[in-house]
Every structure is written in structure tokens, then in C-alpha cells.
Amino acid sequence: MTCFYDRLEQRIAKCGNPVCMGMDPVLKLIPLEGTPEDRIKRFYSDILECCLKRNVQPAVVKPNSAYYECVSVQSMLVLQQLIADYRSAGIPVILDAKRGDIGKSSAAYANAAYDVYRADAVTVSPWMGADSVGPFIREDSENGAYVLLRTSNKGAHDFQDLPVTRSDDPRDVAEAFYSVADKIMEWDADKGYLGAVVGATHPEELEKITAYTVAHKHEIPFLIPGVSIPGVPGGQGGDAKTVLKAIQNGGGKRKFHVLNSSSGLNFAWQRNDTPANYANDCVDALEKLAEACLI
Ligand SMILES: O=c1ccn([C@@H]2O[C@H](COP(=O)(O)O)[C@@H](O)[C@H]2O)c(=O)[nH]1
Numbered sequence: 001m002t003c004f005y006d007r008l009e010q011r012i013a014k015c016g017n018p019v020c021m022g023m024d025p026v027l028k029l030i031p032l033e034g035t036p037e038d039r040i041k042r043f044y045s046d047i048l049e050c051c052l053k054r055n056v057q058p059a060v061v062k063p064n065s066a067y068y069e070c071v072s073v074q075s076m077l078v079l080q081q082l083i084a085d086y087r088s089a090g091i092p093v094i095l096d097a098k099r100g101d102i103g104k105s106s107a108a109y110a111n112a113a114y115d116v117y118r119a120d121a122v123t124v125s126p127w128m129g130a131d132s133v134g135p136f137i138r139e140d141s142e143n144g145a146y147v148l149l150r151t152s153n154k155g156a157h158d159f160q161d162l163p164v165t166r167s168d169d170p171r172d173v174a175e176a177f178y179s180v181a182d183k184i185m186e187w188d189a190d191k192g193y194l195g196a197v198v199g200a201t202h203p204e205e206l207e208k209i210t211a212y213t214v215a216h217k218h219e220i221p222f223l224i225p226g227v228s229i230p231g232v233p234g235g236q237g238g239d240a241k242t243v244l245k246a247i248q249n250g251g252g253k254r255k256f257h258v259l260n261s262s263s264g265l266n267f268a269w270q271r272n273d274t275p276a277n278y279a280n281d282c283v284d285a286l287e288k289l290a291e292a293c294l295i
Pocket residue numbers: 022024064096150151152153197198199225226227234235236260261262263264
């Protein structure tokens with residue numbers, strides 16, 4: 001059994017890029033006719049087919065559950081089918097659902113993500129602590145979970161940057177996100193089940209977090225959302241090269257970090273206003289992002 005993050009590292013090496021393609025359907029940007037569910041299914045199936053045909057593949061994909069839940073109950077079946085299709089093509093799937101609850105409810109959420117939707121990995125919130133994250137660590141499985149550590153949004157600052165006293169020494173104060181990093185390293189105990197979400201919009205923090213984990217001899221694999229692709233609308237302004245250099249400057253050695261773009265890839269057709277060419281435009285943008293990741 002190979003743990004999720006070793007698998008991911010192998011996969012990144014094999015496909016030659018660390019891109020995580022988000023799959024966040026927005027109906028008004030899907031230029032197809034039919035029921036909402038059919039349009040979502042065809043859209044992402046066409047993109048998959050085009051990736052395979054052109055042999056340009058993302059390392060991993062990340063559907064955000066919210067974008068399916070808000071369409072209909074039936075679209076959750078589409079999500080399940082898309083996860084199966086991408087996995088059958090050899091592309092691992094991270095289900096972005098940001099789970100976390102009391103232990104037994106977290107266990108039910110973990111069963112849903114890994115056994116019903118059959119995702120390889122899932123995003124989880126650390127807010128409720130060890131018993132909440134624990135069920136997402138499946139011993140002897142190939143599954144993984146990404147814990148929210150320093151998110152990409154503005155509001156991340158509200159709690160994640162709060163100064164926290166970390167020992168009996170009142171001078172030992174640091175931002176709260178370091179405590180999340182500590183817990184990820186403690187809960188994972190080097191078994192390779194836990195990664196962390198760190199936003200591309202905060203490269204300074206990314207460098208600090210990398211340096212911290214390297215100093216603790218426990219590099220944490222990062223899922224890095226918020227990347228924008230130069231010349232393509234969408235995303236949150238994070239720059240791929242800056243992100244990868246931040247990891248390098250922090251002393252990161254492992255090649256298991258993934259950079260996510262959702263709207264920038266999915267709706268790249270907007271760049272040239274070529275809706276009929278949505279699949280090729282997405283794959284062009286993917287190629288562009290993959291190139292930007294060569295540093
Ligand atoms: O800190 C976070 C955590 C999750 N996300 C999610 O990633 C994608 C980003 O979409 P873009 O269109 O590339 O901006 C989306 O699903 C978010 O919910 C994040 O952005 N930041």
C-alpha cells in the first residue's frame with residue numbers, strides 16, 4: 001500500500017506538472033444545451049477526453065462539492081460519476097468539502113468522502129480538534145486529508161493569524177496557523193495521511209510554514225488554491241512561480257505540493273470568447289500553468 005502523498009509525488013513526476021485542476025461548475029459559463037446535470041457531466045467529460053487526447057494531464061483534480069450541491073440532488077450523482085471517470089483515467093481526486101464534526105459525525109463524513117464518493121482525499125477543518133480530524137486518517141489506506149492551515153481568502157487573517165502563546169513562556173508567541181502545523185505533524189506522525197491547505201495568495205506565510213515543517217523534519221504536502229494563470233481570467237491572483245519559489249526558499253525538498261486553479265482552467269474559453277472551444281482552451285491554460293510551474 002502506497003500512502004496518498006507518495007502516490008501523488010509519483011503522479012506529479014509522471015505527468016510532469018503539479019497542477020490541481022479544480023472542477024467547480026458554474027452553469028452560466030458552461031456553453032452547452034440540456035439539463036444542468038447533463039451539461040456539467042458533458043463539460044467535464046469533454047475536458048477529460050481532451051486532456052487524454054492531447055496527453056496534457058493535471059496531476060490531480062479537485063471538485064468542490066458546493067458547486068454540485070447547489071445545482072440539485074441529482075448533480076451529486078454526476079459528481080460521483082465524474083470522480084469515478086477521472087480516477088479510471090489515473091487522475092487522483094481531492095474532494096473539497098471542508099469537513100469536520102464531533103468524532104462519530106466526522107466518521108460518517110469520512111465514509112461519505114472515501115466510500116460513497118470514492119475520492120482519494122478530502123479537505124477538512126481543524127477547528128474541532130483531534131477527534132474531529134482523526135476519522136479522516138485511515139490507517140492502511142491510500143486515502144489522504146488536507147487540513148485547512150492558512151487559507152487563501154482575506155478572512156483567513158481573522159483567526160489564523162491570531163497571536164497564540166505556545167508554551168508556558170509568555171514570550172513564545174506565534175500566529176495560530178503554526179499550531180495547526182504542529183497538530184498536523186503530531187496527528188500524522190510521519191505516516192503520510194495528512195496534508196495542509198495553504199493559499200497561493202500568501203507566499204510569505206507559505207515560506208514560513210515550509211521552513212517550520214522542514215525544521216521539524218516533517219514536510220507537509222500542500223494543496224495550494226488561489227492561483228491565477230497569466231492572461232487568463234479567473235482565480236485569486238496567486239502566482240505559480242512565486243508560490244514554488246516560496247517553498248524552495250523555505251527549504252522544501254519534496255515534490256508533492258499541488259497548485260490549484262479552478263475558474264482559470266475551467267472557463268479559460270472566456271479569454272478569447274470561444275465558448276465552442278472550451279475543452280481545448282482549458283487544456284491550453286493547463287499547459288500554460290504547467291509551464292509556469294517549471295522553475
Ligand atoms: O483556502 C482555500 C481553500 C479552498 N479554496 C477553494 O479552491 C477553489 C479556488 O477556485 P479559483 O476559481 O481557482 O479561485 C475553490 O473551490 C475554493 O473554494 C480556496 O480558494 N481557498
